[in-house]
Amino acid sequence: GRYAIHEVWLQLFSMMFIWGLLGLWRRGTLPYLWSAGVGLTGMILTKETYAIHVACALLAIPTLAISYALNRVPDLKPAKQTWSWIDLAMIMIIGGFAIVFFYSGTFFNWSGVKGLYLAFKAWTETGAAGHGHEKAWDYWLGLMMPHFEIKRADFFGYELPMLVGLVLCLFCQKFKNLNLRYLAIYGVGSLVAYSIVKYKTPWCIISFGWPLLFVFGGVLLLVRPKHLRFTQRAIAVVLCISLGSSIWLNYFKCSSPEEPYAYVQTYNDIFKLTKPLLTLAKRDPSNYHLTGHLIRSSVYPLPWVMGDFDRVGYYEGGNMPANLDGDFLLVQQDKIKDVEPKLKGTYYTEMMTLRNYQEPSKIFFNATMFKDLFPGRAPEFVGGAQKPAPSPVPAKVP
DSSP, rough: TTTTOOOHHHHHHHHHHHHHHHHHHHHHOOHOOOOOOOHHHHHHOOTTTHHHHHHHHHHHHHHHHHHHHHSSTTOOOOOOOOHHHHHHHHHHHHHHHHHHHHTTTTOOGGGGGGHHHHHHHHHHHHHHHHHTOOOOTTTHHHHOEEEEHHHTTTTOEEEEEEHHHHHHTTGGGGGGOOOHHHHHHHHHHHHHHHHSSOOOOGGGGHHHHHHHHHHHHGGGGGGOOOOOOOOHHHHHHHHHHHHHHHHHHHHHHTTTTTTTOOOOOOOGGGGGHHHHHHHHHHHOOOGGGEEEEEEOOOTTTTHHHHTTTEEEEEEEESSSSSSSOEEEEEEEEHHHHGGGGGGSEEEEEEEEEEEESSOOOHHHHHHHHGGGGGOOOOEEEEGGSSSOOOOOOOOOOO
């Protein structure tokens, strides 16, 4: 459901930014200036952690100068810049306009522009405290390292190419290519910065790990011609292991809490709710108007998955609808005792767990609406108004 997570966009724009900087050094042409400007603008619009990437990119420059002083490279001389100050001003104006345009909610929420600096307050608090996502400083190294689980016959090696690239960064002085040496310095700096921040989630590795992959590919520039074929085969083995691990994760273990990359992942239990709903909607599109009440503290990713159902209420703050009966309900376990006495309808029920670290929930499917999907099954819940009244006790004759 969450296919546009911001780390992917941060990776794209940070790559554009770095590519623009290196291109200005090597070529000095206007397209590279635009790449750097658009990359910086995109990072600012994507996530406040752009500050880490900009700081690491700038600090990598004097570090590269020291590296050059220790071991010169033949291609360090900068190219003549062919762009003008007018070009730079144009990029700054367009980038500034884009930032204000989006931060102000297309000019309808001017106070939103304060988010340019208010975001850092929230970010520093999250980064320092962790807010439930605290990890040790070596968390990223643990994700890159291969892990063997003999009992389950599992092997985790998703980031082996990144790990090899990190090791090669130790030999960056051997690179005679300015770009690779800079990427090695920038990549290690970003890894160190992200390791210092206490807040760590697996998907953050997308943002800072890509320079290490370029260094991994650059190993071919370090070996002698007689060792080239062996090196190519070793690279192929590492890539195949990473590909196999990724396939195993995405198609077989995607919701297993034992997988390090299945982090607060949605369980397959979600299909207990979504499959019946989508089946009815496929039969008759008018069923996208079914009334549903989702009563639990956290309902994601259901708002994304069920975005086409336009009569679904999400009650995350402890509040409830005036009329609890609906075509379907999802009720958190500790709320069941408050909801069931107020229900009047007849329902099929299921227990489900949305994701790890969450309480189970109970699903209620209206028996009239969903009876075709549960053939031969009697409804498990009958509301108070449906229950037959007890027979009156006959009065005793004196």
